[in-house]
Amino acid sequence: MTTEPTMPNEPTMSTEPTKSAGMTHMRREIEEIPLAVARLLDGSGTVLTEAGRGIRERDPQFVVTVARGSSDHAATFMKYAVELTAGLAVASVGPSIASIYGAELRLGGSACLAISQSGKSPDIVAMAETARAGGALTIAITNTADSPLARASDYAIDILAGPERSVAATKTFINSAVAGLGLMAHATGDEALLAALFELPEHFRKAIACDWMTVLSDTIEKQKSLFILGRGPSAAMANEAALKFKETCGMHAEAYSAAEVMHGPLALIGPDFPVLALAARDASEPSVAEAADSLAAKGAPVFVTSALAQRVVRLPHVATGHPLTDPLTLIVSFYMFVEAFARHRGLDPDTPRNLRKVTETV
Known part of the structure; x- marks a missing residue:
């Protein structure tokens, strides 16, 4: 792995998302995505850098992910991103392996990415604790900074999506995926990927305007x-x-x-x-x-x-x-x-x- 990338200038975000009395929480939260991503890249830039350095120094032989629901889809996205950027095989570990079956996995020489917006689902936390005990470098990606999952991990990345009131996750999914890409950009020294992340807020504004x-x-x-x-x-x-x-x-x-x-x-x-x-x-x-x-x-x-x-x-x-x-x-x-x-x-x-x-x- 090469040296970590430098941080491009943060994009200017001066316009608040459109709001109206009749707007659903889901619609409002989708329109908040550009601001949420800019906030993540700015506010969690230091921990992304540190966690990326931690991965580079540990030099893992493989990666495991732990997640459910939309967070597991973010983990699937990260599987491809890690395999394409770092050349490391990625496997999804079932949280019930720890929480129900009580199995102990031999994860020495690995990195574990645990993704949960609340950071407090017992099975996700249990699997992260088991992974850490089994020798993995554990990294939490969560929207709750002081959560059990964050405390159970070597590094905790706060995705800074802000409150999400709609049951359907939108901005937390996007910020989890962006956090994962930022993590790998720092771990692999990928300047082009990091620059692309800082261009995302403007691309997301345009994507919101697409009429399907x-x-x-x-x-x-x-x-x-x-x-x-x-x-x-x-x-x-x-x-x-x-x-x-x-x-x-x-x-x-x-x-x-x-x-x-x-x-x-x-x-x-x-x-x-x-x-x-x-x-x-x-x-x-x-x-x-x-x-x-x-x-x-x-x-x-x-x-x-x-x-x-x-x-x-x-x-x-x-x-x-x-x-x-x-x-x-x-x-x-x-x-x-x-x-x-x-x-x-x-x-x-x-x-x-x-x-x-x-x-x-x-």
Whole structure:
């Protein structure tokens, strides 16, 4: 690993996000994402630098992640980011290994990334403690600075997203992913990645302005289910998008790799089964576009964030100029769509049925 990167100048953030009396918490929190990311990069820059240095000095042989829900989707995103930037294999460890089964893992020579917005779910905390006892360098990524998870870890990165009142996580997901990328930028000395992170607030403002509702709603509202595709880092965004459909819209959605969908799941494809393909500007984009065209040829209504596909409906999207930040603008545009689509269906995205903001699993 090389020397750590220097910090570019922080982008100017002088405009507050739009607010109105009738706005949902979810909508307000999506619009807060640019400011939240700028706050993270500024306020947690020191600990990101220190934790990155800690990883570089420990020189781990592999990485494990511990998380659930949207945080686990951020961990999946980090799996690809770590493997692509540091060349280290990454494995997801089930929190129940520690909390229910009481197993002790031999994790000497590893780094453990534990992600939890509340930082107090007993199973996540237990697994982080077990990882640390097993020899791992433990790093917590959390929105609660003085949480049990932060105290159980060698380094605690406060994502500084601010209060999130909507049950559906949005800005905490984005800030967790950005924190993970910042961590790896410092660990590997990746100046280009760190510079790309400081450009994200402006890209997120543009992503918020992308209108997917006009393009998607008429087709999707007539259906009961859909596929959401991605590949590489954007596969994590597909997982996150599918979860948000279930949470906010009461609609079934299933995430697949654009490669895996061409196997068994292909049997469901037809005129009444829409597909949303989240293609980032990276090495996977041609294959995602090819899969999208193939599914469209079988009669499915397909929507894709790529100009490479020919038989589909193309969605407006924001290119960031870096393959690892590009997927993040896609999910921000999706968040704006799914919040509006939930209201269109007569639902309140802030209060999904059967759910609450913090779930503390054992």
